[in-house]
Amino acid sequence: MNSPASDVILSAHDVAKSFTTQAGSLQLFTDINLQIRQGESVAIIGPSGAGKSTLLSLLAGLDLASAGRIEIAGQATDQLNEQERARLRSNHISFVFQTFHLLPELSARENVLLPLEIRGASDATAKADSWLQQVGLGARLHHHPSELSGGEQQRVAIARAFASEPDLLFADEPTGNLDEHTGEAIIDKLFLLNAEQNTTLVLITHDNQLAQRCDRCLRLHNGELVELQELDV
Amino acid sequence: MKNATLLRLAWHQSIAATRLPIWRALLLALTVAIAIATALAVLGERLERSLGRQTADLLGADMILHSSRPLNDELEARARTQGLRTTQALQFPTMIEAGEQLQLVSLRAVQSPYPLRGAIVTQPQKAGVPQPGNLWVEPAVLERMNLQPGDQMQLGYAAFTISAVIQSSPDRGIGFGSLSPQVIINRQDLENTGLLGPGARVSYRQLFAGDDAALSQMETELRAQLATGERITTLNAEQNFSGGALNNAARYLRLGALLTLLISALTIALSLRRYTLGSQNRAAVLLSLGMTAGHLQTLFLLQLLFGWIFCALLGTGIALGLEQLTLSLLSGLLPQPVPAAPIALYGLGALLGLMILLTLGLPPLIAMSKISVMQLFRRYSPPDTLSGRLLQLLAIGLLILLLMLYLDDLLLTLILIASLLVTAWLLGRVGAYLLRRSAYWLAAKHTLVRLLRLRLQQQQRWHRLQIPVISLLLALMAISLWARSDLMNRWQSQLPTSTPNHFVINIQQHEHQAVANLLKDNGLQSALYPMVRGRITGLNGQSLDEALNPEQRKHNSLNRELNLTWGSAIPAHNRLVSGQWRNGENGENIISVEQKFALELDLDIGDRLRFSIGSHVLEGTIGSIRAVQWESFQPNFYVIFTPGALEQMPVSYITSFYASGEQRKVSRDLIRQFPTLTLIDIEQMLNQARDLIGRLSDTSGLIMALTLFAGLILVFTTLSQELEQRRYENALLHTLGATPKQCSQLDLLEFGLLGMICGGLAAALAEIALWFIHQKLVLIEPVLHPLNWFLLPLAAAALFTLIGLLARRKVDEHNSYRLLRELR
DSSP: OOOOGGGEEEEEEEEEEEEEETTEEEEEEEEEEEEEETTOEEEEEOOTTSSHHHHHHHHTTSSOOSEEEEEETTEEGGGSOHHHHHHHHHHHEEEEOTTOOOOTTSOHHHHHHHHHHHHTOTTHHHHHHHHHHHTTOGGGTTOOGGGSOHHHHHHHHHHHHHHTOOSEEEEESTTTTSOHHHHHHHHHHHHHHHHHHTOEEEEEOSOHHHHHTSSEEEEEETTEEEEESSOOO | OOHHHHHHHHHHHHHHHTTSHHHHHHHHHHHHHHHHHHHHHHHHHHHIIIIISOOHHHHTSSEEEEESSOOOHHHHHHHHHTTOEEEEEEEEEEEEEETTEEEEEEEEEEOSSOOSSSOOEEESOOOSSOOTTEEEEOHHHHHHHTOOTTOEEEETTEEEEEEEEEEEOSOOOSSGGGGSOEEEEEGGGHHHHTOOOTTOOOEEEEEEEOOHHHHHHHHHHHHHTOOTTEEEEETTOSOOOOOHHHHHHHHHHHHHHHHHHHHHHHHHHHHHHHHHHHTHHHHHHHHHTTOOHHHHHHHHHHHHHHHHHHHHHHHHHHHHHHHHHHHHHTTTTSOSSOOOOOGGGGGHHHHHHHHHHHHHHHHHHHHHTTSOHHHHHTTOOOOOOHHHHHHHHHHHHHHHHHHHHHHSOHHHHHHHHHHHHHHHHHHHHHHHHHHHHHHHHHHTTOHHHHHHHHHHHHTHHHHHHHHHHHHHHHHHHHHHHHHHHHHHHHHHHSSOTTSOOEEEEEEEGGGHHHHHHHHHHTTOOOOOEEEEEEEEEEETTEEHHHHSOHHHHTOGGGSSOEEEEEOSSOOTTEEEEEEOOOOOOTTOOEEEEEHHHHHHTTOOTTOEEEEEETTEEEEEEEEEEEEEOGGGOSOOOSEEEOTTSSTTSOOEEEEEEOOOGGGGHHHHHHHHHOTTSEEEEHHHHHHHHHHHHHHHHHHHHHHHHHHHHHHHHHHHHHHHHTHHHHHHHHHHHHHTTOOHHHHHHHHHHHHHHHHHHHHHHHHHHHHHHHHHIIIIISOOOOOOOHHHHHHHHHHHHHHHHHHHHHHSOOOOTTTHHHHHHHHO
16 A cells, blocks of 8 residues: 555554443554545445444544544644634545435535535536536426435535535445446446546445445455455455 | 525525424424513513502502591691692492493592593593583493493482593502492582492592602601501502402413423423434534534524524514503503503513523534534434533523512522422422333233333433423413312302392481382392491400500401491391390490401400490490301391490491392382482492403413413423434334334323323312412312313323324334334
């Protein structure tokens, strides 16, 4: 996992995460080391309960590690205050979730507009509309999530993720709530846009086929993160 | 992030939130709190200004001397020489006649100038006092007798024309009489009516107005020589209005309102907590999109503000409606016009609502910002923060401060809150115990009940809140309903049907025989008792000051003129308890005294009482002691002389009789033939009292309805707290093979049991409170209310079921699997 430091967008050094439970302290993982370069696509796989989502939340700065250091775009997340971490997320990071997480009271356009407005982007409406066009929802700008199918909702979520032109896109089981056919279409769109935008993609999945489409594949198991050279499909 | 964007987002979020039951519950609770706080503040202030702190315009003068005896003309001359303006008014209850109809009214005879302050407002507008031959009436008289201005009315011997309707008038007098519909005539006409006989119950008033120095000098002089039966009312005097019933009603209203406020505050706190927990996902999404925690808090605060604006407008509007409704219910009972409240008071509820919302709304927001985005996504319950706890304490402090403002008494407020909390705690414990026991008992009978026991364990902490709230509210409602009807029933049903319903006083010596004949001709049984007014002035040769202790000297019978009578035999409705009924020998006057009166003044057979009757002084020796049934509505006397002693004194006669159906026209004949006697229709009087109590309890009913509504919102909120737990449980039961019907049965069983227990506790509480009220306050025989024990549990079970069904979303086999995946 060695690579030139210059174009590394995300790195983890000796990262550990533990939880306090009723039964005592639970060590989810220790000594996680990782470097991801700009434009790479990386899949993280592993059995349920291995801590994939927790690792993603640490890598994305949504949570703080119990030990170790994570750097996003050269900034150590544990050195930033809450506001600076929010700015870091706003400027560099986007998410696509398994359960879409669209705001139900906002239309498709307004949902895509949201991250642009949060960062105060200019020409936000035009950008939002253009991204919705790109995911094939140009005719559904004013529809609310409840009026859209699961696949359409996930496409709005993808448009929202790319609209803020992120350096890093985190996707947590993006097809987990979709049928196979819709899921494939969504993944095609995700990879296509990722290639076009030169975004770094970090993907969490159970699906080995999907993991194979990524440049690199890491497995989290028994608290260890191992880079797989070949994936047994 | 731009402010406009935040505002827009907050607006969208607010609109979206109105679809959530928990947010609706919050808005409803806040609206009720604002409405009740505003209505209470405004009404309280207006009633207090109207009743407690009299203004000169309501008093009709700067100072008034009240007396039960005619006032000396010398007083008037003295006031004038001191530079004061002064005038006299007389007031007494009497029957007024128009055609076939008789109506009990409070008659006020006035002379110009009157009033000295303020003005009588009439329709059509008239200045000064009624012209001789004319009278002014309050609308109630016209309504009840179906009359119009211009019609004729008869008062005693004199006929009058109704020349105006009174819209408002100062100086309505004091006591129960002032609550009867009023009629005002010119003092000059009083003589012609012939109504002022020795037996008339007249209240004489001397009104004064002028500069402070002269008034204060006059007051000092008057107070120095104030006789018994006289009192002075000034602008500074507290509580001029002896409206005990109104004061009690006001106290009851306040209690209801306080409870509503406390319940609403609890609902607001719980629903805010629930809403914030439910919004964690939204917060996590916004934070993951790069929103700062500061902006997130602003966003939620803005949403609270939007909610507040809506509730403030609606709540204040409802308060205005309540104010108008209450004042119209009380319109006949309050001196008109009721003074306005300061405008600022109308904003009090809204301000309080904002403070409650902020102090209770901020803690969960602050707590939410203390955990990571990932924890928010995972619906991790944030721990309480120090600043959150401080804000909650501030909210409690604010509530206590508000309660103190309403009650004007710190100790009373604290005692009230403490006793409410202790009662609620006890009810919660007892209720939860009963719930457990009954589930344990039922478990042997039905499989489903075993699941119920699990349910009860999970919901225990909410049950401990729901049980006291619903039991207390139902008990309060039951108490207010029963207290009223018990009193009415007591008046109506516990008196035998032949209990006299007419009193005739002021029958003159020369009319005595003719009145007796008229009554006899109409088949009415009645005895006419002679009556002489006299005062007790000594005991066993000593003055009262020497013979009695200070406590005894305060006895009601010693501070006024007593009605004395004579007879050769004990009245049929009295019972001899000691001594003998005997006639005087050797010029000795023998008297018979009432048992309780004798006991309280420590009188015994052989004691001698001295009486002043007009300018005469005479003594009587106690020969017997009688038991008197005061409620018999027969003429009753503390003291009865043997014949001979009083016969030289100015005498009038008194009687009472029971007339029904056709016989009732005898009252009209009596008034026609003997216009100067005073006839009191007890049924009309009871009807007026009933009307008074009815209006007061309608007013409190309004507040109680709001209180119950607040309680129901709270129950709804508490049921919503663990809704997901319930939904998850039901969904799990579905997948394990339970039918939707069984799941509904489990819910119904829980609500039914809860209802039964709350209803039972409420019935027990109401029974205890009513026993106390009957025994200590209204002094009637306590009765049990079996209907309570049946209706309250049913009502409570129905309420729980209704709210429960509203709160839980339908769970059926189609969505249970999805629910299980979503919720875990």
